[in-house]
Amino acid sequence: MNKIYKHSVAIIGGGPAGAMAAIYLSKYDIDTCIIEKNKFPREILCGEFLSCEVTEALTNLNLFDEFLKLSPVKIKRFKCYDEAKTKLSITLSFPAYSIKRSIFDTFLLNKAAEMGTKIYQPAKVQSIKKDGDKYLLKVKDSNSIESIIKSNFLIAAYGKQNIIDRILKRDFISKSSNYYGVKFHLPSDVFLENPPNDISIYFGREIYCGLNRVSADQTTLCFLEKRTNNNKSARHRLIDLTNENEYFGNLFNINFSDIIYNLPIYGTGSIYFGKRNVVENGIFMIGDAAGVIAPLTGDGIGMAFQSAELISRLLKDQLNSKINISELERFYINEWQLLFSKRIRIASLIQNVVMQNGLRKFGLKIIKPFPLVLRNLTGLSRSLTELHKYDYI
Ligand SMILES: Cc1cc2nc3c(=O)[nH]c(=O)nc-3n(C[C@H](O)[C@H](O)[C@H](O)COP(=O)(O)OP(=O)(O)OC[C@H]3O[C@@H](n4cnc5c(N)ncnc54)[C@H](O)[C@@H]3O)c2cc1C
Numbered sequence: 001m002n003k004i005y006k007h008s009v010a011i012i013g014g015g016p017a018g019a020m021a022a023i024y025l026s027k028y029d030i031d032t033c034i035i036e037k038n039k040f041p042r043e044i045l046c047g048e049f050l051s052c053e054v055t056e057a058l059t060n061l062n063l064f065d066e067f068l069k070l071s072p073v074k075i076k077r078f079k080c081y082d083e084a085k086t087k088l089s090i091t092l093s094f095p096a097y098s099i100k101r102s103i104f105d106t107f108l109l110n111k112a113a114e115m116g117t118k119i120y121q122p123a124k125v126q127s128i129k130k131d132g133d134k135y136l137l138k139v140k141d142s143n144s145i146e147s148i149i150k151s152n153f154l155i156a157a158y159g160k161q162n163i164i165d166r167i168l169k170r171d172f173i174s175k176s177s178n179y180y181g182v183k184f185h186l187p188s189d190v191f192l193e194n195p196p197n198d199i200s201i202y203f204g205r206e207i208y209c210g211l212n213r214v215s216a217d218q219t220t221l222c223f224l225e226k227r228t229n230n231n232k233s234a235r236h237r238l239i240d241l242t243n244e245n246e247y248f249g250n251l252f253n254i255n256f257s258d259i260i261y262n263l264p265i266y267g268t269g270s271i272y273f274g275k276r277n278v279v280e281n282g283i284f285m286i287g288d289a290a291g292v293i294a295p296l297t298g299d300g301i302g303m304a305f306q307s308a309e310l311i312s313r314l315l316k317d318q319l320n321s322k323i324n325i326s327e328l329e330r331f332y333i334n335e336w337q338l339l340f341s342k343r344i345r346i347a348s349l350i351q352n353v354v355m356q357n358g359l360r361k362f363g364l365k366i367i368k369p370f371p372l373v374l375r376n377l378t379g380l381s382r383s384l385t386e387l388h389k390y391d392y393i
Pocket residue numbers: 012013014015016017018035036037038044045046047048049050051123124125126157158159160162164181182222223224271286287288289295298299300301302304
């Protein structure tokens with residue numbers, strides 16, 4: 001007979017969205033658990049850039065000083081390099097950082113535990129059932145021991161693509177996407193020059209690639225590619241980029257293939273950036289499970305935090321009888337759309353433009369003499385809207 005554990009709120013996934021929702025719910029004294037399938041620390045695909053929305057949320061929760069103790073790298077400049085030799089460089093006017101996700105996610109999950117959240121880890125949610133108005137989650141731990149978690153509310157924070165999407169028969173699962181993302185951690189000494197406080201984006205044919213330091217001796221290289229006509233490996237595709245974009249090709253002091261073939265790879269394929277339902281069968285989707293923003297904006301974690309804050313606040317109101325269940329669902333859907341729909345759409349549009357060589361070259365040429373256009377175009381992300389100073393290199 002499986003053991004049954006009961007909680008008011010169960011959260012599937014202990015990434016930034018799940019951990020942050022748990023932190024807010026614990027602050028409201030709501031009995032919460034997280035089920036996380038991986039042992040932490042673990043790496044995950046991400047450019048590892050933290051926008052001002054992230055630092056703002058940490059500050060509001062009095063966690064910013066503790067975050068600084070993790071030695072994140074402060075990012076001060078945003079640069080982009082087109083293979084057609086267009087360069088843009090912009091000074092950021094807001095605090096932005098970068099840090100390895102293994103460190104950041106562990107910090108957040110530990111914080112959630114410290115604040116009273118029960119963490120089941122490593123433990124994988126295998127199925128979800130409804131029993132009256134309760135949710136029953138079948139969970140398997142690393143020793144293959146199964147248990148049941150019973151909750152009044154269920155939050156799904158399991159990321160951008162998941163087997164649970166199929167279990168829930170979500171609308172988008174049959175829609176294919178050609179977008180693939182990959183991350184490497186490069187030793188910082190392989191670069192001829194690697195300014196410590198820059199985030200740089202390099203464009204190539206149907207690919208863009210970001211570089212930023214995440215510690216004194218490591219730099220994150222993360223790219224998104226659209227695979228239409230090629231089946232090249234991620235490493236091969238990067239070697240192509242060293243030829244397509246001379247700025248990227250000239251970055252390294254040793255043969256790029258010697259570097260890249262010796263490093264572990266973190267990646268995922270077929271990332272769907274289109275519309276998703278944010279409530280499915282009464283389950284509240286947060287973070288990437290609710291909607292994925294194009295990584296170019298560096299805003300995914302900020303959105304994960306904001307959706308976590310939103311659902312926690314509404315759940316608190318529901319539990320305090322300020323709103324009923326149908327209002328809870330309606331308010332979550334409406335507020336989520338207001339906060340994120342437009343920025344996801346605009347980010348997708350910009351991503352489509354930069355992935356098309358001709359359009360990107362034309363766009364960058366137009367923007368270059370008018371940096372304010374860039375500022376307005378990128379109104380989708382608070383990080384990018386607050387760019388105040390720009391110059392050319
Ligand atoms: C190429 C690329 C680059 C990016 N770069 C940036 C960037 O620089 N800055 C930024 O802010 N955002 C970036 N993002 C977006 C960012 O990575 C995501 O928005 C963020 O990770 C979303 O957090 P999450 O908690 O929703 O999901 P995740 O971080 O994916 O966490 C989900 C968690 O759920 C767990 N889980 C999954 N299934 C189960 C299950 N069945 N049972 C239990 N646990 C489960 C997983 O193990 C995982 O820990 C990037 C995205 C891509 C694709």
